[in-house]
Amino acid sequence: MISRRAFLGGMSAAALAVPVLGSPALASPLTTARRRAAPTLPLTIVNSSGNFDNASVSVYIVGVNLDTGEHARVTPDGQLLAVSPSDNGSDGYADYAIPLQGSGDTTLTLPNMSGRIYFALGDKLKFKVVTDGAGKPALQYPAGWVSSDANYRVLHDTVEFTFKSDGMYCNTTMVDMFSVPLSIELQGAQQQKTGTLVAGGREKILAGVGENPDFGGLRQEDMRVIAPGHALDLGAFPDTYYDSYIDEVWSKYQSTQLKVNTGDGRVFTGQVSGDAFTFDGGVQPIGRPSTRDVLFCDGALAAPNDGVTGPVAAILGAAFNRSTLLDATDQPGTDPAAFYRHQVTNHYSKVMHANTEDGKAYGFAFDDVANFASYIQDGAPTAIKVTLTPW
Template sequence: MLNRRSFLGGVSAAALAVPALGSLPAHAALRRAAPTLPLTIVNSTGNFDNASISVYVVGTNLDTGEQSRVTPDGQLVPVSPSDNGSDGFADYSIPLQGSGDTQLTLPSMSGRIYFALGDKLKFKVVTDGEGKPALQYPAGWVSSDPNYRVLHDTVEFTFKADGMYCNTTMVDMFSVPLAINLQGSQDQTTGTVPAGGRDRILAGVTENAGFEQLRQEDLRVIAPGHGLDLGAFAGDYYDSYIDEVWSKYQSTQLRIGLDDGRTFTGQVSGDNFTFDGGVQAIARPSTRDVLFCDGALAAPNDGVTGPVAAILGAAFNRSTLLDAAEQPGTDPAAFYKNQVTNHYSKVMHANTEDGKAYGFAFDDVANFASYIQDNAPTSIKVTLTPW
């Protein structure tokens, strides 16, 4: 399965190793060659009319590597500093139709579909270190960001010759409930938050000790990693749990199994978790490493250390390492039981219809992410669901 960290490349964080996609039957290969995909936007918020909502499709041209945006007529166009207006920002908004559903065309690319409610998002085209145009994305959780006061959220996708790969994401923040329906060889839907779920999420996260400052008024609730960087979440939150894990596995072996049948056995020695099978030693992580699934838990795209680090990162976030010496856990009833856990992610999963969410970067471990894919896609629909 392609996951959000690998298929977004420069738009997202570091890449994570994933199994290769299997071969497709001949009829699927024919269908997957289509360069465009019908995209339907459905406004079911009940709070905002179509005229109050803007759509933005931005990302990377997979053929040229250029950072690009999609025009209202479905063309993939490279971004340019000349796109910045007199206010210094580029208006890449695509308006919804006056009423009913909006029909758009999605070209082959990798990126994000943003939705802004009540106001427009402010993107800015800058020049990167190689002198190429680059797009500054919204960091709405940062008070100094020009998009801080704008209600907005996003879905992530890669659409290319071999299929469509997409997810709803709460890895950075949650603000606007979004659901994806993907049609093709299957009819799949994920990310649906039931009516009233937005309020339950914003309230539920902040009911947990230490998570109180993650809500930014009625705008959004932010991931604890970003809260940590903003001084709104304790930098040592996971430290006691990490210490217990390190103590347990000094005398106990941890067994990690991959989907392809490979297994790796590890044990703590000093400051490192060492595994057999050619896995690089994994250093004792910090709280920030756990929340971002980065640093000591970064997953190189090597097919060995990467999957092991991802599973270990997921087990820390779900707080299952003290309860089970075999990972990954596959029973969601056993997740988030420790007092020290990722309550943000727990609340996200509790408020989706299928129980799936992208509450942290490795939430796709054991297939608990709000992620779907189809190797012969015929259409995609994104619904802004009722609040």
């Protein structure tokens, strides 16, 4: 079964969606023995950045209380508290910062919840509590890639997680942007680690993205590189970039069949008819995507959580981003050497994968198709460690 990102429903339009990882309908079955996870998990923060001392680093643990559905944040002593507009200070922002210890590692307590662990370097992040359409408190998250956002000039990055009764599901992510090198290590039924960059990886990523002229607008000085979908929305990436590739795919599969193996014993066969990819097996027709649809794995490539159309759309989204559809009529591809070889491809994601030690990264929303994302899970977790790795 393909594990893919799901998002909370009912989020305020003013707040960025918090990923819920490990939804039973979406997550890969755990191969380890299942047992009920503890209600809390030790979280150790290790600052090995070499560029910032502990006093310059702030941690934020924010997300959703899975029991109540409320937007919530974690206090330095491990309490999970619902956010409130009264949390906003005189400057209009809520200060949810958790400081690191003066020196050495910092150990915190992570409660059952789904959300993000943010790291801000050199300055604090500004969160704002607003009221959603239902009159409930909702947390606005940083959109640091937008120049008008209050966090644009703050070096920051995040890991995503869901910690609940059946285990811990977590990943580093570049789906929105990349700025701060981070790795995660999960202990439990087994010991797993992912996210570590190669030596000099941060500078290699910042420089490497600009080697393709179309992607040059993704770099925002030395602060970060942003995902091409966000750059497109900001007018810094061509909105027709994938059009020629999409045209070739549509032409090829008018007379050729595509087989999609969803990894659970099912294989769906599809072919282009008019403006839609039509598949057997009850899959809803998948329309001709735009460049933006490809980059966000959304629009025509949106993957509903229905167990049928969703997995097929996710695999198509991954194949477009990896540019494997013209080379292979069986998807998903599983050989990374065959990814990103076409001139029109997601060079942003390509650079991310090229600069991680294990070759895994979350370069786009369905980069976990065929298990190429920097994602780990454990049904019996005992501890998690997040490291700010050397630049």
